[in-house]
Amino acid sequence: MSIDSAGFAEFYQATRDDCLRVVFASVGDRPTAEDLVAEAFARAWARWHTVSRHPAPAAWVVRTAFNARVSWWRRYRREVELPGSGAESALRDAADGALDRELVDRTLMAALLRLPARQREVVALRIFLDLDTAGTAQTLGIAAGTVTAHLARAMAALREELSGVIEQEQR
Amino acid sequence: MNDDELMTAVRDAFADVRLDGPVEETVRRGRVLRGRSRAYRVAGVAAVAAIAGMTAVAVTGPGRAASDNTGATGAPVVTGPGGIRLDAWTVSKGKGGTVNVTIRQLLDVAGLQRALRADGVPARVAFQPGLPSSDPPMPPGCAKVAMSDVANTDLQEKIFGGPSANMSAFAHGILVTIAVRQIPPGVGVFLAVQSGSNEHTHYGWSTNLVQRTRACTG
Numbered sequence: 001m002s003i004d005s006a007g008f009a010e011f012y013q014a015t016r017d018d019c020l021r022v023v024f025a026s027v028g029d030r031p032t033a034e035d036l037v038a039e040a041f042a043r044a045w046a047r048w049h050t051v052s053r054h055p056a057p058a059a060w061v062v063r064t065a066f067n068a069r070v071s072w073w074r075r076y077r078r079e080v081e082l083p084g085s086g087a088e089s090a091l092r093d094a095a096d097g098a099l100d101r102e103l104v105d106r107t108l109m110a111a112l113l114r115l116p117a118r119q120r121e122v123v124a125l126r127i128f129l130d131l132d133t134a135g136t137a138q139t140l141g142i143a144a145g146t147v148t149a150h151l152a153r154a155m156a157a158l159r160e161e162l163s164g165v166i167e168q169e170q171r
Numbered sequence: 172m173n174d175d176e177l178m179t180a181v182r183d184a185f186a187d188v189r190l191d192g193p194v195e196e197t198v199r200r201g202r203v204l205r206g207r208s209r210a211y212r213v214a215g216v217a218a219v220a221a222i223a224g225m226t227a228v229a230v231t232g233p234g235r236a237a238s239d240n241t242g243a244t245g246a247p248v249v250t251g252p253g254g255i256r257l258d259a260w261t262v263s264k265g266k267g268g269t270v271n272v273t274i275r276q277l278l279d280v281a282g283l284q285r286a287l288r289a290d291g292v293p294a295r296v297a298f299q300p301g302l303p304s305s306d307p308p309m310p311p312g313c314a315k316v317a318m319s320d321v322a323n324t325d326l327q328e329k330i331f332g333g334p335s336a337n338m339s340a341f342a343h344g345i346l347v348t349i350a351v352r353q354i355p356p357g358v359g360v361f362l363a364v365q366s367g368s369n370e371h372t373h374y375g376w377s378t379n380l381v382q383r384t385r386a387c388t389g
Contacts, residue, residue, distance in 0.1 A: 009194045019190070024188055038197065045197055045198055046202075046205040108184040127181050159172055
């Protein structure tokens, strides 16, 4: 592996999960998000010479994934569990072990997905990529003031929906 | 709850969302994109040269007549869970001028295509081996419709619905609902299905819009 490729591999390992979380939270469909992020990372590799100099390469990947969402092809993918793969029992174990946490997680995800699309994108970029207002505005191609407004509205909506559940979990 | 606590809670809720797949797979796809980009640059130069020479070439593929076969099920059968025998695919008319397609096994693509066309869907179907592709090859004789990507996506939303609305997958197959009345004149639908592999247990399908021509959609 060349030095160039090694740098990409490091970047990929460090940022792929958070990029997927941003895109998943924004599009609301896990398989679609995985396809979009995988494609965006491949494009990042193809332009790594340029992308590696970008001030926020992970934001570049997310922006590319968002752009790819509006593409000529509509794509769908499905994971099919084979008998004995263990996924089923893993789900059962998770359900038995941490019901409260799951309730919070489900409530949070549902609340997030109910937000308007642009608010979801702003929140996801702030939370998972830790982008500031200027970085979020640049990634989404909107004004900084718009980012601030979207973020404030989104946080208020999430807080309202989740306060009860979180407090219940903390008791 | 302050903003930091709320953000931490959201972050925790997504902690199990992880992107699998080795970097080598991404690099392989990246190499294809990089190679294609170079090929497009070469093709672009050739196209400019062709336009400069005012050369026009028309290409037509072999025609395929629409079948009068209105069969609702595929002839081949497969054994489903519990030993039940299922048709490889089923085409049936639904409410409001919709046509439902259920694909359980990638067999008899020509029969499926005929059944769809008999029910009024100007369709082209391709069953393709291998893992789901983000860029399936366009069938011979088919061409992209002339509209922007945004308009294309909007129209596909009307024809196929959203990912979770009228198009879904289940453990052993794919269900697609097509709103036939939403397909404008001159436009056909293209459905490409990839079989995946036993090793990766993926399968996928893609939809697209094509020009409604005899060569492409019958």
